Amino acid sequence: MTDATVSRRPVLVRVIARIPATLVLVALILLAGVIWGGLWSPFEDNELFPSVAYGLPQLTQGLWWTPLTGTFFVNLPWVYILTIASFAGMAYLEFMRGTRVALAYFWIGQLFAIFAAAMLLWLGALLPWPWAQVQSLMIDVGPSGGTMACIAAAAGLLVAPWRVRVWLVIIGFTVVSLLFWGALADVEHALAVLLVLFVDRSLRVQRTTVREQRLVAFFALLVLGAIQIVTTLVPTNGPFGSTDAVSGGFVDVGIDTVVILLVATGLRRGRRWSWVVTVLLSALNVLVGILLLVLLLITRSLNMPDVDLDGDPSATFATATLWLLLLVYVVWVRRAFASRRKSPIGSTAPPTLDEVKEDIHRYGGGTLSWMSTWDGNSYARTSTGVIVYQRRAGVALVLADPLGPEDGRAQSVREFIDQSEHAGLIPCFFSAAESTRAALPPGWRSMVVADDTIVDLPGLKFTGKPWASVRTAINKAGRENIAFKMTRMKDESWGTRAQLRAISEMWVGDKGLPEMGFTLGTLTEAEDPEVRLAIAMSPNGDVDGFLSWLPVYGENGAVRGWTLDLMRRRDGGFGPVMEFLIGSSAQFFSEEGAEVMSLSGAPLAHDYPPGAGIIADLSEKLAESLEPVYGFQSLHKFKMKFNPRYETMYLLFRDEADLTRIGLALTRAFLPDATIKQFAGAGLELVRGDKS
Template sequence: MRDAEKPTQPSTRPFLSVLRRLPATIAFIAILLACGIVSQGLWRPFEDSAAFEAVAYGLPALEAGRWWTPLTGTFFVVQPLVYIPTLLILWGFAVLEYLRGWKVAAAYFAIGQLFAIFTSALLLWMFALIPNWAWAAEQAATLDVGPSGGAFACMAAAAALFASPWRVRVLLLLIAVATIGLLFLGTVADLEHAVALALVLLVDRSLHVQRATVREQRFIAFIGVLAFAATQVIFAFVPTDGPFGTSAPLAGPWWTTVVETLVVVLIADGLRRARRWAWVVSLVLLGINALLGVLLLALLAAADQADVHAAFDGGVALTIATAGVALAVFIYLVWVRAAFPPRHRRTLSPGHPTDHDETKKLLRAHGGGTLSWMTTWEGMSTTHTEHGSVAYQQRAGVALALADPLGPEEGRAASVAEFIDDAERAGLAPCFFSAGEATRAAVPATWRSLVVADDTIVDLPGLEYTGKRWASIRTSMNRAGREEMTFRMSTLRDESWGVRAQLHAISEMWVGDKGLPEMGFTLGSLEQAEDPEVRIALALAPNGDVDGFLSWLPVYGEGRVRGWTLDLMRRRDGGFPPVMEYLIGMSAAHFRDEGAEILSLSGAPLAHEYPPDARVIADLSDKLADMLEPVYGFRSLHRFKEKFHPRYETLYLLYRDEGDLPRIGLALTRAFLPDATARQFASAGLELVQRGGERE
């Protein structure tokens, strides 16, 4: 057990500990704000001040010989409100400094800032030589201030340190922001952002879209369609002055643009969730916009350009630019069309309800874990792999695999990979619940793992209830003998109608006290105990009443039953007090005498034995366990099982990344409580609040 005593004062405060590792970030922000105070730029537009021209950088400053401006201009901001986004985008600098030190962060920032300033000036000087390009001439004569070029370089470098898939996602978001800004806003700052971002992408080579999984292909499509939607919003509400021309906000009702944007966002979300209809609608929408751009180009070539521009209120160039974005996303969607299967494939193939005989055949032939028998229960589906099978439930867009794959041990890693691939192609989020170390080692290296329980294992060979450590179990067994209690190991089908009726009455009373229906998924009921291979342990009073009972699931290995897993634990109110200790103790002795090797008392969720250095996870587990204890008693159950001095095997939730956790949480809720109503959830929640208030 973890030591219950906690230090009265933590040795370090996490927030202060983080700040100590960010001296360069803090110093830069302090200088930025100090310059804002001295120049009054924090409350007045600095670009209107007399000092602006002396410190601002850009092509005019370099042509005038003001060589110091790339340094001085970095610490000023054009408008007071711009301080907010400027400070926010410095997150990349902070992340780099925290992970790689202040020297690396400062190097990325300085090189990115200087490269963005000088390269943008060079490009604008070249563009200004092109006749009749008003945008180039205007921006070539513009000055700018601010650290955004270096900040974009740091954000790209920081994103390159992220684990997959967040690396690609953040980089794509940065690319989308920089591209839209350059094409439709077109300020010197937007050009600097794009240049700095391009530099880091070329040097670090951290963006590997060609290696994207099916899931990431959908996410890229999602970002692309959102970028297209952003162009429509910009067109409608923001005057643009990009490289391809200027435009004024649309004169139509604002709500029509809002509705259109919401529709496009819904379509984009459909792409993220692998909906075929969203893919089809996106192709139509993008295709129309791309075709409009092509027709405009043809019209410009065939007719008088002045008339065409007049007919489209001067928005021809921007319409063509939008068409370019639409065409790029259209081509990408066609390229990754296999990532959006038709609706009839939105399930694992060949997924079907569990064939009990086939699953049991695999278990007998190749064995399984302590939870493997649960894969034979109703409600489970099975997908067959080349080497075996994986049992799962499909809920809330999640393929929720239970325990480890079945089949030959040497083929289970391949079954894991095949299950993940099939789930992703079906547009489902794959995950494994209550999986062991072998499955954890078989999932991709980028996957996350979360401890969900400790499987409590009692080794049966040589088990004797002697010594001080077994005193409580001996006491319960001796008391049972004095009170003439009877132990019987049986099967539910072999019991009389009267005994079966008592078992149902005890279970119904137990469920009724919880406020929520009987849980499922990894927690069985008397329906599952009907299986003739499931054992029932009964504690009978002298008058024949059932004071308590257990159900035991077989654990196969090497072609035989090598152990048993505890499932149901039920007791009659007012019956023999230590009935559970008595039943488990007698069951263990019975199975030991039959030659079984192990007895699993199953895992209690939120009651993991964490190592001393797992403070954050342990604290979170403690808080959740405190909240749920009044309803399900997970921690009390864990403490009860410690009386049998088990060893522990960790069970994990394995998932792709944190983005899947909300869906997985909903899927697990529905898997464990498939029949719970909203009213029952609300009642249980009220009980939690009331119990929590009583403890305080």
């Protein structure tokens, strides 16, 4: 069978074909549940249960087959849901590494968990350890040791930083389950994970970034908070003792939960105050554990009556031990928690606007570089250039590409990422070019957000069928005496400027939202003396439409091209005014000797190749939804009339967990002044557009 034949199969069929071992094991477990009734009644009440269940008692009785037979049974009907779901790890492992590897991890993990747990409990039962003595008499069924081993092995296949995050969840789950519940299954789960952790060695926390160090502390504090809540609501009985349900006040737990959530959020953002509070909380809990231990030792050494404690004090010692581990960790990575709410970004004092313009004149820039001079932007000086960004919703949102020498771009990118993370911000680059994408650190992601439409100007001629619509618009304008004028705002009369403002205000009023910002300018930006206006004037002196053009600098202060920003037309004016203005501008710039003319990118209007994946599907569906309001697809099709070439623009980000915050930051950057009412109105317009 050829690869082409396989690729034509439905995705579900291809996935199923690559996980046969997982499906067979699931089918055997379900079949056993049907034959012996475990799917609808507790199998642990079945007379067959002692003959197939595994555990230390069965092994000491010589029932050597039980580790195999017990794998295919489940003790309670509702546990089947968790059991079948746990095979997802094995399915992923088999899909990525093959059937043999998946079966090896499953069976070695299952058998090791069973025999190692039996050995551990046998040794523990020899000691005066009530928990070990009780658990050594327990027997169990189920494949959870093998599935936990597969889940742990699957975590090792994930890309950074998800590998460390999933490993932390797995370790947190197994440690908490073992310490505070400590059933035989919990011991087996912990041993299976420990085996894979030792063999696989895919968890390398020493290589984590500042951001990951904060996430580890954030997750650890949440786990400790969850422990406090759970031990309050339900009784526990782990290796270190037991606790009673509702052993503390619910009001106290509620207050503690709020405090922990606030402090954990501060840790995730790298705030110094949250680090200080975490150190104090950890030290306080460790001190409570130490004082309790001293109190018990004193009372017992003096033969005094034991202090009446709520629950087994050993559980308090276990919790204090976890707090001690957190204390050691946050002190170890204390440099990751130095950010303040308005921590500056940059190796030195930020450059002024005049210095930014000077850098653009000296080193040149891309088609969006002049947008760096607009209001609302901040500047970070690196050792090799300048980064232009906006601070929105905890995100350092970079506009386009770094400014400065081309050979220093990678250094600027790396420095800005480090500085942003130390400031507690999420760095990302919006509308970045391929060269910036290539300068990213390993593991960063990219998403196409637009195609920059470039018209090459040298030798430009509007001949042939591809230019028919542009040629027709220019000829029609000539017949109707529509004049083309390339000018600057400051050079126009008060009356012309008033017409420009009226046309622009009418266009904005039709949208129901204020004018967008960030990469979309307004008439305020068009007043810049270096920005040019292309105006279409009717014979009676009315402005039928206008464009604004931003300069694109090459090296040594030479303008090598122009970027389209504003496009506005008067209602009832000359029909093909935009084709006329853009075509006439192209001729004008070409005659001046410019190299390129950028028509800018239409967001969410990228032409994806077949099979581009889920991001392409999502972008296309989102573009269809937004079309009634912003017309991105229509704008993209309009620009195709000018036969451009395309340069991809990217959103560059560290990982998918940041996309929600980045989406919020982009919304506030593009619409910083929009109100909730205006957003709601735009949403209603989207709904109406979907129904039409």
